[in-house]
Amino acid sequence: xxxxxxxxxxxxxxxxxxxxxxxxxxxxxxxxxxxxxxxxxxxxxxxxxxxxxxxxxxxxxxxxxxxxxxxxxxxxxxxxxxxxxxxxxxxxxxxxxxxxxxxxxxxxxxxxxxxxxxxxxxxxxxxxxxxxxxxxxxxxxxxx
Numbered sequence: 001x002x003x004x005x006x007x008x009x010x011x012x013x014x015x016x017x018x019x020x021x022x023x024x025x026x027x028x029x030x031x032x033x034x035x036x037x038x039x040x041x042x043x044x045x046x047x048x049x050x051x052x053x054x055x056x057x058x059x060x061x062x063x064x065x066x067x068x069x070x071x072x073x074x075x076x077x078x079x080x081x082x083x084x085x086x087x088x089x090x091x092x093x094x095x096x097x098x099x100x101x102x103x104x105x106x107x108x109x110x111x112x113x114x115x116x117x118x119x120x121x122x123x124x125x126x127x128x129x130x131x132x133x134x135x136x137x138x139x140x141x142x143x144x
Contacts, residue, residue, distance in 0.1 A: 013042075014057060015058045019061070021035065021063035022035065022068065023068050023085065024069035024080045034050070038068060051084075057136075067141060073117075077118050077119065078119060078121045079116070079121060117142075118141065122142040
């Protein structure tokens, strides 16, 4: 039969507690080396400390001493520029370009970018698809 209706990606409804993390404090320019914990609720950091509150149903993620840092922001990207050849970018159409942009956006997110500003190419529809969870990627601000 036909596939069921597609559902957008959403923020994990389950609170997350990250344990054993070294925290990069960009405000004070320091790195905690004493294995802190971070509680995340509804996609936002709720608290940071040595023993944050844990509740039944929390997802526990052991950072194993890795460094946890704020998301990065890239102020000049082109998420729809999947080729350096401008002719290639104009031929296949918007649907193909959006499909290619999906992988560009996911890659940015996995490299730690939580916000990007597209300096030309992305539009309201692509930004909305990310915001609504249809595409996985960083928060997308578009120009022009």
